[in-house]
Amino acid sequence: MNTKFLTGVLAAAVLSLGVAAASAQNPPIKLENVAELSGPGATVGTNWKNGIDLAIAEINAKGGILGRKVEVNHADSQSNPGVARSLFQKAIDANPYALLGPGYSGSVKVTASLAEAAGLAQVMGGEAAELTMAGHKNLVRTSFGQQSSMPKIAKYIAEEVKAQAVAVVWVNNDFGKGGRDMITKELAARNVKIVADLSTEAGQADFAADVVKIKNAKADVAFIYLNEEESARILKELHGQNVKIPLIGETTLLGQKVIELAGVAANGVKGHVGLTTDAPVPAVQEFRKRFQAKYNYVPDHNGIKGYLSVYMIKAATEKMGKVDAKALPAALHNITITPDKEPGILMEVTVDEKGDLDRMSFLGEVVDGKQVIKQVLPKLK
Amino acid sequence: MESLLYLVLAGLMTGAIYALVAIGFTLLWQTSQTINFAQGEFAMLPAFFMLVALNLKLPLWLAILLGVGVSILLLGLAFKRLLVDPMLRHGVLPLAIATMALAIFLKESVKEFYSAEAQRFPSLFPEQKVDVGGAMISIQSIGVFLVAIAAVVALQLFLSRTRTGRSMQAVAQNPTVARILGVPVERMILLTFAINAALVALASALVTPIYLAKFSNGEVLGMAAFVAAIVGGFNQIRGAIAGGFLLGIVDNIAAAYVSTQYRAAIPLLILIVVIMVRPQGLLGRAEERTV
Structure with a gap:
């Protein structure tokens, strides 16, 4: 009885050690998101956050990035650039693989230098023209700049x-x-x-x-x-x-x-x-259905931006073939991601050396309470 | 000319809402020396009670009635019993600070338990417009104005023509004498809190279709109503009404003809001038206190 018991305990211990060793070799990839979850930008931040969560759930369900699961921590900037900056510093101190957000340009402006100093990639939702013109090497857009x-x-x-x-x-x-x-x-x-x-x-x-x-x-x-x-x-x-x-x-x-x-x-x-769930693109329509099924509302462009931010990181990481936080900013620039290689990217996108995007876009009109796409504007290059 | 007319009419509509909320300040101050810094949040919260009822597929009129009822219970009676009574015995200042804390609590609760995002709120009135002296005014604006005015008139009639209303006025003027004369002072004060809750709930139902339902709505409304009450006269209901209308009109005209950027500063400028020139407010009564 005692021998059997000891054998069982030993087997369990060996198994636990094996699992611990395996997870030490493959620790989760940590992302830190700072977004406008309350305040005037709550619509922006909530959509952005939900898009991120959906992408991570999908990626983890398919085995993660290079075999590693993805985790995210969300922080609320209250739509306040000052709060965003302190939370961003806290996020950097948590030693993440990459930083997500914020969505407000003013908040991006005050956080970009922190990401750059830490050498971490910042995939964000701001659209102000000056953000990428300021020369921050670690900044990447998820939508068109102005x-x-x-x-x-x-x-x-x-x-x-x-x-x-x-x-x-x-x-x-x-x-x-x-x-x-x-x-x-x-x-x-x-x-x-x-x-x-x-x-x-x-x-x-x-x-x-x-x-x-x-x-x-x-x-x-x-x-x-x-x-x-x-x-x-x-x-x-x-x-x-x-x-x-x-x-x-x-x-x-x-x-x-x-x-x-x-x-x-x-x-x-x-x-x-620039981005809409009404786009006549089957992959976008499928995304819309999945988002709506999970959150019970139709996302706006910020939902797509949040979703794409994670898939951009995934595509760049897989292109590098390694999880290297310091190399990620460079891997996210001068890259073209196509839906045939990374379906989560929804539409082909090219990120230039400044972190600006080139992607197809749309001219739309609201008809009877629905956004109707009247014209598709192709990718410029 | 139509523009000016439109701005005045739109200002009257906004001013009527400010007046409804501002009256609450004066009512509570007169009867119980309470300055409620959560008054703006009191005007924000009922819309969410109504939204919950609407989500349960209740018709709008019933949702509003329920919202008013819940507001009377929570923002009137519970507020009085659970916060004002225990705090007031420590003085006006601790109570004022407690209401500031309550304002934060209410905002954060709506954010946490409902949503931080703005929500659409149905209007009691149709979307059509009518021509008033060349200015196209929406029926909604006219409706908001008329309902708010009707509520103010009804309150004035209640206070001046009914026994209960006169008892409330007696409590406001001198609670000690009122008590000697047999007026149930505590009950009258409680009724004042209930009336304040009903007024802010009505203001909430009227303004939210225009401003959208959002946890932060109380900041604008509370500040505007507080300024209106001081400008008009903190110890007179008619002062709060006049202050509300004045602020509504001045705000719109200043934004159009002076500066959009500094529109928020104009009411504060008026406040400073009134405090310096006529501290009791435009229609207020000078009070002397023994210290």
């Missing part, structure tokens, strides 16, 4: 809508200022006059005065560049004041959350969409 998207919108406004006078409404943060500067430059290059330049505040609830200014400006088009919740509020006010001119924007004006919040007021809105 330097890529604004020329397309300006071209659309000037050549297809044939507008000559535009009212530009922007949110007074890094994202909004960057967009305003880029669209101003691009419209001027096409001889389109800006007749109203309206700054609004993040979290603003009442847009009555701003809409009155748009009406008084006698613009042919209103270009609206606000975050999602403010986009919904201004659309409701524009609808309330019976504004009939074309309302054009970027992804943040046509996103699913904006449509849900603005209701009928979103109908007729047009714009350039």
Whole structure:
């Protein structure tokens, strides 16, 4: 009895040691995410986080990255750049493989130098043009920067809508200022006059005065560049004041959350969409179904961005053939990831030496409460 | 001209909401010396009670009624019994700080247990617009204004024409004498808290379709209503009403004709001027206290 018992204990001990040794050889790949899980950017951060979680669940179900499981820790920046920076430092101290987020450009701006100093890759959701122009070698986008998207919108406004006078409404943060500067430059290059330049505040609830200014400006088009919740509020006010001119924007004006919040007021809105779950791409449609099944709502572009961030890390790591945190930033630049080799990337994407993206994009319109893609704009290169 | 008219009408609508919330400040101050810094959150929370009811597929009118009922229980009676009564005996300042803590607790609770994201909230009124003197005004704005005004008028009638209302006024003016005259002071104070909860719940149902339901809505509403109450006169209901309308109109006109960036500073500027020139507020009554 005693011999059997001892044998059993020994066998269990050997097995445990074996498992421990195996997991020491293959420890999980740790990612740290800092995102806007509350505050004005909660829509952005929540979608981003859920996209990350979905991608990690899928990757782990298929054996992980190079045989190693992936783990993520989420931290809430409260949409505050100061909080984002302290949480980012904490995330770096946890010695992760890569850093994810934030989504707000202002928060990316204050965290990029920390990632660079730590030599870690930062895959983020910010769209302000200056982020990658500042020369941070470790920064990688998951969506177009404004330097890529604004020329397309300006071209659309000037050549297809044939507008000559535009009212530009922007949110007074890094994202909004960057967009305003880029669209101003691009419209001027096409001889389109800006007749109203309206700054609004993040979290603003009442847009009555701003809409009155748009009406008084006698613009042919209103270009609206606000975050999602403010986009919904201004659309409701524009609808309330019976504004009939074309309302054009970027992804943040046509996103699913904006449509849900603005209701009928979103109908007729047009714009350039870098990422959308309404894209006529089967892989994107499949992603949408999986996301909706897991979270019970339709993700916006931030959900796709979060999802892609993990798959970009996976593709770059597998290309390196090793899990090397210090080598990952370089592996994430000058890379083209195709869906045939990495289905999770959904659409072929090229990341250049600055961390900017080239990918197909879309011109969309909200029709009867749904985003309808009217035109597919191919990858530039 | 239509623009100015529109801004004034939109300001009246916003001002009516501010007034509803501001009245609560004055009611609680007059009857129990309570400054409720969670008043903004009190106007945010009922929308979420209503959203829960709507998620249970209840019709909007019933969801609003339930929201008002739950608000009276939690933000009126429970607030009075569980926070105000134990804290007030330690003085006005500890209570004010406790209400600040309550404001944070309510915000974080909504974030944790409902969502940090903005939620759509159905309107009581149709989306159509009507022409008012050349300005296209939505029926929703007119409806919000009329309902808020009706609530204020009903409150005034209740306070001035009913025995209970007059008893409440007596408690507000001099609780000691009121008690000697047989007025049930404690019950009157409790009723004041219940009325405040009903008013903020109504404000919540009216404003949330426009502002969207979000945990942070109370910050804007609370600050605006507090400023409105001080500007109008913290110890007079009519002062809170006047302050609410003044702020609503000035905010809109300042944003349109002065500066969008500094719109939030204009009400504070008015507040400073009023405090310096007429500390009791535009319609307030000067009070003297023994210290």
